[in-house]
Amino acid sequence: MSNLKKQIEILDTTLRDGEQTSGVSFASDEKLHIALLLLEDLKVDRVEIASAKVSEGEFATVRKISKWARANGHIDKIEVLGFVDGTVSLDWVHDAGCQVMNVLCKGSLKHCREQLHKTQEQHLADILQVVENAEKQGIAINIYLEDWSNGMLNSPEYVFYLIDNLKDTNIKRFMLPDTLGILNPISTGEFCRQILAKYPRLHFDYHAHNDYDLAIGNTFAAVHAGIQGIHTTVNGLGERAGNAPLASVVAMLHDQLKLKTHIAEDRLNTVSRTVASYAGMRIPQNKPVIGDNVFTQCAGIHADGDNKNNLYYNDLLPERFGRSRKYALGKMSGKANIKKNLEAMGMEVDEAVMKKIVERVIELGDKKEIITQEDLPYIISDILHAEKIEKIHLVNYSLSLTHGLRPTATVRITIGGEEYEQSAAGDGQYHAFSKALWKIYTQLDKPKPKLLDYSVNITSGGRTDALVHTTIKWEFSNKSFKTSGLDIDQTVAAIKATFKMLNIIEEM
Numbered sequence: 390m391s392n393l394k395k396q397i398e399i400l401d402t403t404l405r406d407g408e409q410t411s412g413v414s415f416a417s418d419e420k421l422h423i424a425l426l427l428l429e430d431l432k433v434d435r436v437e438i439a440s441a442k443v444s445e446g447e448f449a450t451v452r453k454i455s456k457w458a459r460a461n462g463h464i465d466k467i468e469v470l471g472f473v474d475g476t477v478s479l480d481w482v483h484d485a486g487c488q489v490m491n492v493l494c495k496g497s498l499k500h501c502r503e504q505l506h507k508t509q510e511q512h513l514a515d516i517l518q519v520v521e522n523a524e525k526q527g528i529a530i531n532i533y534l535e536d537w538s539n540g541m542l543n544s545p546e547y548v549f550y551l552i553d554n555l556k557d558t559n560i561k562r563f564m565l566p567d568t569l570g571i572l573n574p575i576s577t578g579e580f581c582r583q584i585l586a587k588y589p590r591l592h593f594d595y596h597a598h599n600d601y602d603l604a605i606g607n608t609f610a611a612v613h614a615g616i617q618g619i620h621t622t623v624n625g626l627g628e629r630a631g632n633a634p635l636a637s638v639v640a641m642l643h644d645q646l647k648l649k650t651h652i653a654e655d656r657l658n659t660v661s662r663t664v665a666s667y668a669g670m671r672i673p674q675n676k677p678v679i680g681d682n683v684f685t686q687c688a689g690i691h692a693d694g695d696n697k698n699n700l701y702y703n704d705l706l707p708e709r710f711g712r713s714r715k716y717a718l719g720k721m722s723g724k725a726n727i728k729k730n731l732e733a734m735g736m737e738v739d740e741a742v743m744k745k746i747v748e749r750v751i752e753l754g755d756k757k758e759i760i761t762q763e764d765l766p767y768i769i770s771d772i773l774h775a776e777k778i779e780k781i782h783l784v785n786y787s788l789s790l791t792h793g794l795r796p797t798a799t800v801r802i803t804i805g806g807e808e809y810e811q812s813a814a815g816d817g818q819y820h821a822f823s824k825a826l827w828k829i830y831t832q833l834d835k836p837k838p839k840l841l842d843y844s845v846n847i848t849s850g851g852r853t854d855a856l857v858h859t860t861i862k863w864e865f866s867n868k869s870f871k872t873s874g875l876d877i878d879q880t881v882a883a884i885k886a887t888f889k890m891l892n893i894i895e896e897m
Contacts, residue, residue: 479526563591
């Protein structure tokens with residue numbers, strides 16, 4: 390740890406390595422916007438924006454980004470991946486208006502021999518020629534030692550041979566990728582320490598892949614060993630299992646290693662969601678730092694602990710990342726969770742109502758994963774307007790919806806202790822239910838109310854399991870009144886509202 394730098398340099402490769410995610414392809418304007426967000430909002434040190442020679446469309450996009458970068462003082466912060474191909478990649482990068490190229494060299498003897506069919510001496514000569522050509526064109530050079538992890542495992546003498554013969558050139562950074570994601574924190578730390586001990590004056594970056602879900606652990610180990618630069622992607626995008634996710638890396642560096650970066654933490658969440666939208670890939674709800682559930686307490690004991698000197702807090706405070714702590718409502722909720730949500734809405738209820746709210750939340754929580762804060766007012770309203778005495782009880786019902794046939798319903802109720810059952814078909818499930826119900830009332834010669842209005846309110850968020858609040862306006866004995874029902878199913882909510890009405894008219 391003694392050789393750690395206080396400031397860690399971040400290169401984000403969302404626009405190059407991240408776009409290699411299966412199914413992800415950013416439009417030209419999206420790439421420009423992401424580059425802007427990374428450099429100006431997040432304050433990332435460097436951004437790798439593309440690979441040379443990909444397509445004419447990519448060339449046009451890189452020219453657009455480089456033009457913007459040059460006009461805004463960022464031209465030295467944008468980098469393009471190039472190849473050991475004489476001047477071909479260099480010409481492409483130069484014509485696109487960029488001035489930094491990351492040369493993809495072979496970092497293992499196996500890749501050198503079996504992919505290039507060259508000796509290490511031949512490959513070195515080719516690299517040196519690119520370095521010389523770059524200097525003539527005024528293009529700064531970093532090099533990737535592709536498959537470096539396998540190189541250190543199986544041919545470390547080859548790795549040292551390359552660096553020994555390149556260390557005195559104008560190469561600015563040597564980038565060490567775990568290309569196939571095969572390392573673990575122990576081997577990463579050991580290999581990085583070997584490299585740094587042998588070449589203490591060179592700048593090294595570490596580039597992790599997440600095949601074993603160890604990208605963050607390996608990045609930790611690399612920085613702990615003294616590596617000066619780290620590669621990331623927004624949301625961990627990248628080939629196969631992806632790369633080290635930017636938000637998690639930043640949190641780890643700041644909190645676990647107590648190191649500094651230039652990253653603006655409070656912009657991470659917004660940028661992550663923008664990139665997710667462009668990529669068409671949702672952020673997992675439990676993803677650290679940026680997932681929906683990360684700052685949401687579900688268990689009531691945690692909310693209770695938060696009320697008692699923040700017993701369940703850690704250093705990952707949501708406010709750091711432009712977020713706020715939430716308390717989920719569900720079958721595991723306790724009074725503390727509900728109280729936290731009520732406080733957030735500026736509401737107070739007495740203990741009797743609170744007890745009923747807890748019971749109702751648990752009941753509803755058995756039907757759906759999470760009840761949102763937006764659901765809570767409907768739950769409270771439903772409880773406050775519930776009738777205490779029920780003379781008419783719903784025993785059970787069956788609803789049938791079949792393609793090509795009219796919906797049907799069978800209803801069984803008790804009135805005054807006597808049980809009655811009827812069936813009917815209708816134009817919809819609730820219509821069929823109502824017709825079966827009114828058959829019973831006709832059989833008993835009981836008066837029926839008139840339905841004046843029927844409204845449905847679904848809480849926001851676009852979720853298929855959102856709570857439905859159904860309100861029905863009735864007229865009976867020249868009086869009009871409303872009843873409401875709450876459920877995740879619209880028809881069930883309407884049925885609940887109907888039985889509240891039946892018990893009201895029994896008293897009229």
